[in-house]
Amino acid sequence: MLNMSTPISSLESLVKHPIFLMAILGIVLRLAIFPFVEVGYDSDFWATIIRNLESGEGLYGLEGYYYTPVWGYILSFLSFIQELFLNIDVMGLRVPAVFPVESYSALFSATVTSVAFNISVKVPLLISDLIVGYLIYWLIKDKTQDTKKATIGFALWFLCPLVICATSVSGMFDTFSVLFMMLCMIMVRKDKLFLAGVLFSFAFLTKFFPAYLVFILIAYIIVNHRDDGKAFRSVVTASAGALLAFFALMAPQIADGSFAESFFFLTSRATTGGTATLFEEVASGGAVFVFAAGVFVAIALGHRLTKKTKAELDDSFFKYALLITAFLFLYPPLPQYLVFLIPFLVIFVVTANPKLKWSWLLVSFGAALFIFGGNFVLFLSFGTFTDLMSLDHIMSMIEWFRTPVLMGITPANIIQSGGVIQYAGVLSVFGFFFLDRYGGRKDRTGERARFSLRRSSSCK
Numbered sequence: 492m493l494n495m496s497t498p499i500s501s502l503e504s505l506v507k508h509p510i511f512l513m514a515i516l517g518i519v520l521r522l523a524i525f526p527f528v529e530v531g532y533d534s535d536f537w538a539t540i541i542r543n544l545e546s547g548e549g550l551y552g553l554e555g556y557y558y559t560p561v562w563g564y565i566l567s568f569l570s571f572i573q574e575l576f577l578n579i580d581v582m583g584l585r586v587p588a589v590f591p592v593e594s595y596s597a598l599f600s601a602t603v604t605s606v607a608f609n610i611s612v613k614v615p616l617l618i619s620d621l622i623v624g625y626l627i628y629w630l631i632k633d634k635t636q637d638t639k640k641a642t643i644g645f646a647l648w649f650l651c652p653l654v655i656c657a658t659s660v661s662g663m664f665d666t667f668s669v670l671f672m673m674l675c676m677i678m679v680r681k682d683k684l685f686l687a688g689v690l691f692s693f694a695f696l697t698k699f700f701p702a703y704l705v706f707i708l709i710a711y712i713i714v715n716h717r718d719d720g721k722a723f724r725s726v727v728t729a730s731a732g733a734l735l736a737f738f739a740l741m742a743p744q745i746a747d748g749s750f751a752e753s754f755f756f757l758t759s760r761a762t763t764g765g766t767a768t769l770f771e772e773v774a775s776g777g778a779v780f781v782f783a784a785g786v787f788v789a790i791a792l793g794h795r796l797t798k799k800t801k802a803e804l805d806d807s808f809f810k811y812a813l814l815i816t817a818f819l820f821l822y823p824p825l826p827q828y829l830v831f832l833i834p835f836l837v838i839f840v841v842t843a844n845p846k847l848k849w850s851w852l853l854v855s856f857g858a859a860l861f862i863f864g865g866n867f868v869l870f871l872s873f874g875t876f877t878d879l880m881s882l883d884h885i886m887s888m889i890e891w892f893r894t895p896v897l898m899g900i901t902p903a904n905i906i907q908s909g910g911v912i913q914y915a916g917v918l919s920v921f922g923f924f925f926l927d928r929y930g931g932r933k934d935r936t937g938e939r940a941r942f943s944l945r946r947s948s949s950c951k
C-alpha cells in the first residue's frame with residue numbers, strides 16, 4: 492500500500508493507493524445500509540413519480556412531483572432500466588399494520604416501498620457520490636499540486652457520515668446538484684465557459700441552491716478576462732450555455748403547458764392534509780428573510796471578488812462559495828440540504844484553514860444523527876419485505892421511541908438533537924472566519940495580526 496502523497500499515475504498505482512481503499516470502504520458502507528433503512532416518505536414519492544410516468548401522465552400530469560424536471564428525468568431513465576433489467580414487480584404497497592405511524596408525523600407514511608426498489612434508486616446516488624469525490628480530489632490536486640491533500644479531500648467527502656446517510660438512508664438526490672455544480676466550477680476555472688453555463692443550468696434545475704453562486708461565477712470570469720478584453724464576451728458565452736440548457740431541459744414542460752407546475756416547489760408543498768404554500772410553512776421561521784438576504788450577500792461577495800487580483804482569485808472564489816452556501820443554511824435546514832455545503836467546506840479545510848474541520852465534524856455527524864431521527868420507522872421496508880425483522884417488533888420499537896423516559900424527553904427527542912448539532916456546525920463556519928479576521932494577536936507595530944493555523948494542520 493502506497494502512502495497518500497504518492498502520485499496516481501497508472502491503474503496499478505491507483506489500486507495500491509489509499510484512495511482506492513477509501514473508495515471501496517465508502518461503497519461497502521453504502522451497500523451495507525441500502526437494504527435495511529429507508530425514509531419512506533421520500534421513497535414513496537419516487538415510486539409515485541415512476542408510476543405516473545409509466546401511466547403516460549408525465550412528470551406533472553398527476554399530483555406527486557414537486558421539483559424541477561432534472562430529477563424526474565433521472566427517475567424516468569431509472570424506470571426504463573427497472574423495466575428492462577430488474578423486473579421489480581412491486582415498488583410499494585399500503586400496509587395496514589403501519590397505519591398508526593401516519594398519526595405520529597406528517598413525514599411518516601404507511602405506504603412502504605420495496606427493498607428492491609429502494610436499492611435501485613440509491614445506486615445512481617452512490618455513483619454520483621463517487622464521481623463528486625473524484626471531482627473534489629481533482630480540484631484540490633489541480634489547486635495545490637498535493638496528492639495527500641487531494642486524497643484527504645476525497646475521504647472527507649466520500650466517507651462523510653452525512654453524505655453516506657443522505658444517499659443510503661434518505662435516498663435524496665442533492666448529490667446530483669453537487670455533481671453538476673462541481674463540474675460547472677471546474678469548467679469555469681478551465682475557461683470552458685459555454686459548457687460551464689450548461690452545467691450551471693443542470694445544477695440549478697436539480698436544486699435551487701446553486702443559483703446563489705451565479706454572482707461569484709460571473710465575477711470569476713470577469714477577473715480572469717479583465718486583462719485580455721474578453722470579459723463581456725466570456726460572460727455572454729457562459730450565459731448562452733446556461734440559457735440553451737435551461738430551454739432544452741424545460742422544452743417538454745413548455746410544449747405540454749406544465750412549465751409553471753415545474754416550479755411548483757416555490758409555491759406549494761405536499762402535506763397530509765392538502766397543500767400549504769412554502770411561504771406559509773416557513774415565513775414564521777425566517778427562511779424567506781434568509782433566502783432573500785442571501786441574494787444580497789451573494790451580490791456583495793460577487794462584487795468583492797471582482798476587486799481581487801488574479802493571484803487572489805482562486806482562493807477567494809472557494810472562500811466566498813463556502814460563505815454564501817453557509818449563509819443560506821442559517822435558517823435551520825433539512826439535513827440533506829447540507830450535502831451542498833460539504834464540498835466547499837472540505838475544499839476550504841484542506842487548502843486554507845484546517846480548523847474548520849470542527850465545522851465539518853459538527854455538520855456531518857449532527858445531520859447524520861438527525862436523519863436517524865426517524866428511528867425504527869426507517870426499518871419499515873425491511874420488516875415488510877423480508878422475514879428478518881417482524882413488523883410487530885418494529886412498531887413496538889417505534890412506540891418506545893415516543894415514550895418519555897426522563898422529564899418528558901423521549902428517545903426520539905434525543906436523536907433529533909442532531910438538528911441542533913448540525914446548526915452549531917453551520918454557525919461555527921462564521922465563528923472561525925470571525926476569529927481568523929479579528930482574533931489574532933497584535934504584532935510589534937500594534938496592528939492585529941492574522942493568526943495562522945497551518946502549524947496545526949493535519950493536512951500537511
